[in-house]
Amino acid sequence: MAPTQVNTGNPALDEKIKEWLEWDKNDKTREEIVKLISNEDEATLKKLLLNRMLFGTAGLRGRMGAGYAQMNDLVIIQTSQGLGSYLATINPEAKAKGIIVGHDSRHNSHRFARLAAAAFLNAGIPVYLYGKIVPTPFVPFGVRQLGAAAGVMVTASHNPKEDNGYKVYWENGAQIIPPNDKGIQQSIEDNLEPWENAWDLETALADPRLSDPLVDISNKYFSMLADSMLDKDMNKASPLNFTVTAMHGVSHDYMVEAFKYCNFKPLIPVKEQMVPDPEFPTVKFPNPEEGKSALDLSFKTANENNSTVILANDPDADRLAVAEKLPSGQWKVFTGNEEGALLGWWAWYRSRQLTPHIKPSDCYMVASTVSSKILRAIANMEGFHFIETLTGFKWMGNVSYDLLQEGKTVLFAFEEAIGFMNGSEVLDKDGVSAAMRLAEMATFLSKQNLTLSSKLREIYKKYGYHTSNNSYYICHDQSIINKMFDRIRNFDEPNSYPKTVGNGRFTVTDVRDLTTGYDSSQPDKHAVLPVSKSSQMITFSFSNGCVLTLRTSGTEPKIKYYSEMCAKPEQEDWAALEAELGELVETVVQELMQPKKNGLIPRPN
Structure with a gap:
């Protein structure tokens, strides 16, 4: 009792x-x-x-357990009541348009999605509830296809098995951004007490305003993928065998269907990771971004099946990691920036083949500010536009939507954390469509006796070599993080950022602080990109051309660093560039982050 x-x-x-x-x-x-x-x-x-959990990266994400600070039934009910009330208030058409709800295969996801649906029905909003697990992209795609007022995906993406999350999309099919996130948060706090019937799932599931859109949306999604292919006859004749892992998540059945629709021969599954399993038993972290440590079983399966390309989805299938077998027999795992270079080049090539009538000046590609600037280099040479946004697809998706409203063509968007938006049918990262574009590109290149690796070198030779050095440290103590960034902002004296690092070896030319809104490169010293006081993010530009960003994660206890240096197209000494960047990054980490003094935990091997 x-x-x-x-x-x-x-x-x-x-x-x-x-x-x-x-x-x-x-x-x-x-x-x-x-x-x-x-x-x-x-x-x-x-x-x-x-x-109380607050809306962060387009929603909630955190550990499952009791209390308002964790993910559980009551928090899901309160969150959904707040969202439902807010939606009905600011968009009266929501009661006609409805809201779409999906979920992944994590513990409690099935129940959380149905509790959310019950709350929306209690708010008078019809619900399109996917009847089984779906990739995250099915929610933003479904919002636009159904003309829904919003969408919710219950997922914690690639987080540890103890976590779950609640991601919100708006009627434009992109993740929510200010001021809607603040409005929803306030509405949650105004609707904390569970409404009558909040816990009554039996009544909710029998409600005639509840429907399952899975068959309709699946058909439209896979038809869209098939129609987007450059040459399905080429795909059918592909000499490549593709090994695919679902990382114990939702993607296997959907990738099988995508391969079929796009006319590729059947994929080779990593059988141990093929079936959804919320325990993620074969990987320490269910995150293909971790590279080789997460792909060991993929390498084994590929080696046993004469396969030279691996396509790896994260558990909710909105991201894609890629690996290729080199002539030496070793495997190269591409970074998100390298994948971005390949898929960006491919998006431009395809656009010239499929839509040559669209002027380059009406075409756009988008990337987050911490991602490689390779798209900018390609844009400068080819004549299309490049736009940089804040980190996260909530910003890239909304910028892309605005461009579409202006009649522009958005070819591609990416972030270095292996997230890719190919085309504009899904205004979010999509690991299934990215896999199909990657498989199509690899097949096309094989006809020219090229590999992904050799094509990447060609891209760098033409547009300039871009080398990155990115990683992170783990820190669970927010006070340590705050002190670290406060020290950077008051380095030599109050309100003074570092002018050099490495005893004068590397000179800082500009500083942009998107926490405070300061940007030394702007005439008025005010940052152009949006500012967020709730997250830490400082970018340094150096005299040698390096750009380096330190930031906190919106979904994990991590301090991340991102850096890049770019060579001119004619510059061939790439190794020297990599060495210089490596030295600069190590200097910045030791002098500004002070990992030993602050007790930071290095990224696991």
Whole structure:
């Protein structure tokens, strides 16, 4: 039995405990709170009940468990009530247009999606609820195909198995951005008490306003993929065998279908990772971005099946990692920036073949500010436009939508974290369509006796070599992170950033701080890109041409660094450029991040 009276000596905490025990109808999470009360663990109770998860990268993402600071049934209900109320208030047509809801294969995702659907129905909004697991791109694609007012995907993408998340898309098919995120957050806080029938899933699932759009949207999605191919006869004759892993997530069945529609011979699955499994038993991190450590079984499967190209989705299938077998027998895992270079070149080549009537000046490619500037180099030479945005596809998707409204053509967008938007049918990263474009490109290149690796060298020779050095440190203590960035902002004296690093070896020419809004390169010293005080992000430009960014992650306890140096097309000493960048990055990490002093945990091998 739950205690009826709790007296911790902290009235605010006592009130939240009482509230939680009244509102939460999930036996497991109620018991977690009861156990903390019995153990008199006031510190943990405060942490879980006096803090609330806030909308971050287009929604919520965090550890599953009891309390307002974690992902659970009650938080999903409160979040969905807030979103439903906000949507109905600012967009009265929502009650006619409806909202689309999907989910991945993680623990609790199925239930969270249905609790969300119940809340939307209680708010008077019809719901399109996918009847089974879907790739994340099916939600933004479905929003635009159905003319829905919004979309929700229950997923934590590539996070550890203990996490889950709640990603929100707006009626334009892109992830939410300000001011809607703040409006939704306020509406959540105004609708915390569960409404009548909030827990009644049986009634919700029998509601005539609930429908399953899976067959319709699947047909439209795969037809769109098939129609986008350059030459399906070429695909059918492909000499390549493609090894594909779903990383224990949702993508296997959808990738099988995509291969069929796009006329490729059947894929070679990594059988151990083919079936959805929320425990992710064969990988330490279900994140193909981690490279070789996450792809060991893919290498084994490919080697056993005479396969030279690996396509790896993350668990919700919105990202794509790629590896290629070299003549030496070793495997090259492409970075997100290298994939961006290849897919960007391919997007431009395809556009000239398929739509030569569209002027280059009406074509656009987009990348986040921490991604490689290779698209800018290609754009400068070929005559199309390049736009840089803040990190995250919520910014790239919304910029792309605005361009489409102006009658422009958006060919491609990418971020270095292996996220790719090919075309503009899905205004978000999409690992399934990226895999099809990659397979198509690899097939095309094989006809010319080229590999992905050799084509990448050609691209760099033509447009200039772009070398990156990116990684991260783990830090669970926000106060350490804040102190580190405060020190950078007050380096030699108050409001003074570093002027050099490495005892004068590397000179800083400009600093852009998108936390404070300062940008020394602008005449008025004000940043052009949007500013976010809730996240840390500082970019340094150096006299040798290097651009280096330090930032915190919106979804994980990480401090990330990104850097790039670009050679001129005629510059051939790439090794010297890589060495110089490596030295600069190590200097910045040691002098500005001070990993040992701050107790930062290096990226796992």
